[in-house]
Amino acid sequence: MAHSHVTYHMKKRLKLIPTLIVLLLFIWGCNNSSKQIENISISPEAGTIYKAGDQVAVKVHYSPGIKSDSIVYLVDSVKVGSQKDSTALSLKTDTMPVGPRVITAKVYQGGKSQEISTNIVLFAAKPPVQYTYKIIKVYPHDTSSYTEGLEYHDGYLYESTGNPGHSTLRKVDLETGKAIQVVKLDNKYFGEGITMIDNKIIQLTYREKKGFVYDKNTFKLLNTFSYYTGIEGWGMCNDGKKLFTDDSTNRIWFLDKNDYHETGFIDVYDNKAKIDSVNELEYIDTRDTILVIDPKTGAVLQRVDMKNLWPLADRPANYDNTQNVLNGIAWDEKGQRLFVTGKKWPHLYQVKFVKK
Numbered sequence: 090m091a092h093s094h095v096t097y098h099m100k101k102r103l104k105l106i107p108t109l110i111v112l113l114l115f116i117w118g119c120n121n122s123s124k125q126i127e128n129i130s131i132s133p134e135a136g137t138i139y140k141a142g143d144q145v146a147v148k149v150h151y152s153p154g155i156k157s158d159s160i161v162y163l164v165d166s167v168k169v170g171s172q173k174d175s176t177a178l179s180l181k182t183d184t185m186p187v188g189p190r191v192i193t194a195k196v197y198q199g200g201k202s203q204e205i206s207t208n209i210v211l212f213a214a215k216p217p218v219q220y221t222y223k224i225i226k227v228y229p230h231d232t233s234s235y236t237e238g239l240e241y242h243d244g245y246l247y248e249s250t251g252n253p254g255h256s257t258l259r260k261v262d263l264e265t266g267k268a269i270q271v272v273k274l275d276n277k278y279f280g281e282g283i284t285m286i287d288n289k290i291i292q293l294t295y296r297e298k299k300g301f302v303y304d305k306n307t308f309k310l311l312n313t314f315s316y317y318t319g320i321e322g323w324g325m326c327n328d329g330k331k332l333f334t335d336d337s338t339n340r341i342w343f344l345d346k347n348d349y350h351e352t353g354f355i356d357v358y359d360n361k362a363k364i365d366s367v368n369e370l371e372y373i374d375t376r377d378t379i380l381v382i383d384p385k386t387g388a389v390l391q392r393v394d395m396k397n398l399w400p401l402a403d404r405p406a407n408y409d410n411t412q413n414v415l416n417g418i419a420w421d422e423k424g425q426r427l428f429v430t431g432k433k434w435p436h437l438y439q440v441k442f443v444k445k
Contacts, residue, residue: 128152131194135207140360141182141214141388148177149194149205161195186386187211188339188356188363213360213388217380219445220393229266230430230437234259238283238292238325239417241428242305245269246419246437249283249292256280258292258303266437272308274301282325284332286346293322293334300349318342318351324367328384339363341387355387364389377415379429379442393442399434 130150139145149160161171162178164185170178180192193206230236238249246261248268256278260270274280279295289311290303300322302312316322319336326333331352332344343353357364357380364380377398381391395415404410417430417437430437 127155129196129203129205131192131205131207133207133209136210138210138212139182141185141187141211141386143182145180145182145192145209146177147180147192147194149175149196151175151196156198158197158199160197163193163195165191166193182211183214184386185211186355187213187358187388212358212362213386213390216360217389217392220391220442221445222393222395222398222440223443224398224438225426225441226439228263228428228437228439230434231261231266231268232433232435235413235432236417236430236434237281237432239419239428239430240283240285240290241419241421241426242285246428247283247285247290248417249280251280251295251432253277253279256294258283258290258301258308260308263437270308272303272310281322282334284325284327286327286329286332291325291332291349293325295323296321298322314349316344316349316351318344318354333384335367337366339365339367341367341382341384355382355384357382357387357389359389359392379418391442394445395429395440398429398438398440399431399436 128151132148132150133145147162157174159171159173160175162169164180169180172178189208189210191206191208193204196203196205234248235251235255236248237251240247244263246263248259248261250257250259254276256274257280258272259268261268278297278299281293281295283290283292285305288305290305292301292303294300298315298317300314300316301310302314303309304311318334319338319340319342321337323335323337327346330346332346332349334342334344336342339357341355341357342351344350345352357367367380377394377396379393379395380389382388383390398415401410413432413434415429415431419428421428426439427441428437428439
């Protein structure tokens, strides 16, 4: 019996030995695996400026002798490429939106990953083409209209006017300048940009974070919505699929045309800087300048100098030129006509852009 008892324990010990050996080997292997990457950095330096179309060499730097399994690169959280080691990745920028772009590298090693990020700023590839204007025809405009939004559809102008207590949505006869249909906003609202889509008129307000949806034909209020994109409500337009709005900065927001939630944005840059205070929008600002902007990238393609459209010498004495500025642009798609006016201006102008 004693012999049998000893034999049992010896067998039990023998069964434990392989397990201990495997465990010891595992611990030994872990202690001798690749060293964790330390002192990791990435180039280019944050804030480096490039022109759209430039090749950007993105490179992860870490201590010599350290090996990674792979490095995956992302721009604004979208994968753009990968490398097996720290060899630089050549990043193409020709189709990227202009403005700040966040570059992230995910460095994989031993089943784990480390992230490091930098950012670049993309300017437009070329300076905007310079244009001026030619007046084709002058129409009357209601001088009580503090114009904030302007649209043209089916032979009529649709205008949004501002200032609390005087904010309206109106349908205007082009030839006479007289309103033939008017809806007045509550006194607490400051009317801003408008756009027309799917037989509806959408109107923004300045700082109240409220939008209004009207039936195009009857002006019946169909719906209201709250929006929190951007600082303020300014201009508005659409491309038939989504809405574009701006907010006093250089950012143009995309909104869903059905429920008006934010779906994206572009930042507006020319070849030298960002362009703040982008204002009245028409899909084809206020500083007596009209900007033609690429809706995909935000790059300024053309700049139209509108100075002296309504000459200062022709304006009444003590006229408030600071407030009553150029601010209304509408495109007649069928007739290929462009209309512009200003806040409380007596004229609405049909103009044609002419290259300088």
